[in-house]
Amino acid sequence: MTEPEGSRARRDPDALLARAGVRGDRNQDQHFLVDDRVLDRLPEYATEFDTTHVLEVGAGTGGLTDRLLADAEHVTAVERDVRLVEFLREEFAGAVDAGRLDVVAGDALDVDLPEFSVSVSNLPYGSSSELLFRLLPRERPLVVMVQAEFAERMVAEPGTSEYGRLSVTAGHYADAEIVERVPREAFSPPPAVESAVVRTTPREPDYEVPEDAFFAFVRGVFTQRRKTMRNAIRNTTHITGIDDAAAVVAAADDDLLGSRAGELRPHEFAALTTLAIEDGGLTV
Numbered sequence: 001m002t003e004p005e006g007s008r009a010r011r012d013p014d015a016l017l018a019r020a021g022v023r024g025d026r027n028q029d030q031h032f033l034v035d036d037r038v039l040d041r042l043p044e045y046a047t048e049f050d051t052t053h054v055l056e057v058g059a060g061t062g063g064l065t066d067r068l069l070a071d072a073e074h075v076t077a078v079e080r081d082v083r084l085v086e087f088l089r090e091e092f093a094g095a096v097d098a099g100r101l102d103v104v105a106g107d108a109l110d111v112d113l114p115e116f117s118v119s120v121s122n123l124p125y126g127s128s129s130e131l132l133f134r135l136l137p138r139e140r141p142l143v144v145m146v147q148a149e150f151a152e153r154m155v156a157e158p159g160t161s162e163y164g165r166l167s168v169t170a171g172h173y174a175d176a177e178i179v180e181r182v183p184r185e186a187f188s189p190p191p192a193v194e195s196a197v198v199r200t201t202p203r204e205p206d207y208e209v210p211e212d213a214f215f216a217f218v219r220g221v222f223t224q225r226r227k228t229m230r231n232a233i234r235n236t237t238h239i240t241g242i243d244d245a246a247a248v249v250a251a252a253d254d255d256l257l258g259s260r261a262g263e264l265r266p267h268e269f270a271a272l273t274t275l276a277i278e279d280g281g282l283t284v
Contacts, residue, residue, distance in 0.1 A: 035186035243281030
């Protein structure tokens with residue numbers, strides 16, 4: 001394939017699967033997006049952002065890669081399946097030779113990620129959480145396909161059953177919204193659950209707090225989400241790193257202490273983290 005990537009109709013995802021000679025494997029968390037309409041729409045959710053350099057995590061057989069190359073100046077596609085890495089380099093040889101596409105072999109949790117302006121990806125569902133914890137701190141816009149339940153947790157508000165550590169983390173870095181829900185039939189093989197596309201727009205939080213301490217505190221108290229914050233702080237010092245939980249409890253506002261982790265907004269976690277640093281010996 002040597003023709004310019006923007007000079008022809010988009011590649012058919014079923015034909016890509018056939019040429020690659022692979023089949024998805026549920027046991028390997030490998031589900032290929034084969035719905036042309038969804039593939040066509042995914043890049044459109046990123047048009048308001050800078051598409052100079054698009055990062056794609058989990059490129060598979062290149063259905064989305066093909067669409068991204070139509071508009072982006074440069075695409076970096078990360079793929080962990082060595083068979084597909086070789087296929088992508090051959091299938092998109094024209095874009096590779098022109099310096100418009102880099103195909104990176106390896107797990108996106110381990111490889112060095114380049115600087116990028118936006119990421120548009122169909123994330124491997126089994127590692128979506130870890131991947132987002134790596135991508136969100138890069139403070140770049142994301143358009144990601146994830147499990148629908150996972151998407152609900154990303155955008156959840158305090159006081160809902162879906163609200164948790166992921167919600168606080170996403171809310172710390174960005175505004176997140178579900179822009180599309182995707183049925184199981186859009187994939188080959190169909191996954192056991194429905195999917196959704198989430199778009200995140202980076203922004204600065206309206207509070208200041210050392211991030212390592214903040215996320216350690218949030219991670220700890222959400223393991224005790226049914227307890228009041230008073231008890232959660234006391235019970236999770238082995239996770240949070242707080243030396244003197246009693247001092248934190250003594251210094252904190254009673255309303256916050258009487259609430260549960262699932263009811264607090266990110267800025268309230270930040271306020272408690274600050275007390276944990278100042279009064280509880282939590283190291284930064």
